Amino acid sequence: MTTSAELLTDHFGRVDELVHDVTAGLSDADLARRPDAAAGAGNPIGWLVWHLLRVQDDHVAEAFGTGQVWTDDGWAGRFGLDLDPGDTGFGHSDQQVDAVRTTADLLVGYGEAVHARTVSHLGTLTDDDLSRILPPTHGAGVSLGERLVSVLGDDLQHAGQAAYLRGLFGI
Numbered sequence: 001m002t003t004s005a006e007l008l009t010d011h012f013g014r015v016d017e018l019v020h021d022v023t024a025g026l027s028d029a030d031l032a033r034r035p036d037a038a039a040g041a042g043n044p045i046g047w048l049v050w051h052l053l054r055v056q057d058d059h060v061a062e063a064f065g066t067g068q069v070w071t072d073d074g075w076a077g078r079f080g081l082d083l084d085p086g087d088t089g090f091g092h093s094d095q096q097v098d099a100v101r102t103t104a105d106l107l108v109g110y111g112e113a114v115h116a117r118t119v120s121h122l123g124t125l126t127d128d129d130l131s132r133i134l135p136p137t138h139g140a141g142v143s144l145g146e147r148l149v150s151v152l153g154d155d156l157q158h159a160g161q162a163a164y165l166r167g168l169f170g171i
Helices: 004-023 028-032 045-064 075-079 094-099 104-122 127-131 144-169
Strands: none
Touching: 004 045, 004 104, 004 127, 004 144, 028 045, 045 104, 045 144, 075 104, 127 144
8 A cells, every 4th residue: 555655755856856857967057048048038057956856955954844955965155146045035025036956956956855865754653644634834623734845846746847847948
């Protein structure tokens, strides 16, 4: 019998695979390219992947009452972005999106670290844990299970957007 934790672990593993697939072989310029370069519009692949990883790291850490890989393991310093360490990309202006410049290696490394921490947390879960109501940071009455599914949905949407851009750009 498959447990809920095993299903969640499988799905977060798919996110990790998508991060690897969508960034494989991309140059720094590829990662920074916007869909409408002339207008400076749309989020680039690098930002989309960085954002989905930051959201996963932030939300999973909060749900389990732990620190984030971003700050605890020094990834904020490795990326060297001129952003608040708590920034996950929500509400970014075009200038802030443009400031997120990175490499495929950094994204994959951070993604692997976030995935490992997520899997570690999931390994402690029982089905009963998923009904635990979280502190109201992102809404009142949200259960751990709802939060994890929400993070998965957000991650998969952004990974899909990044994969679409890769295809659109022919890279």
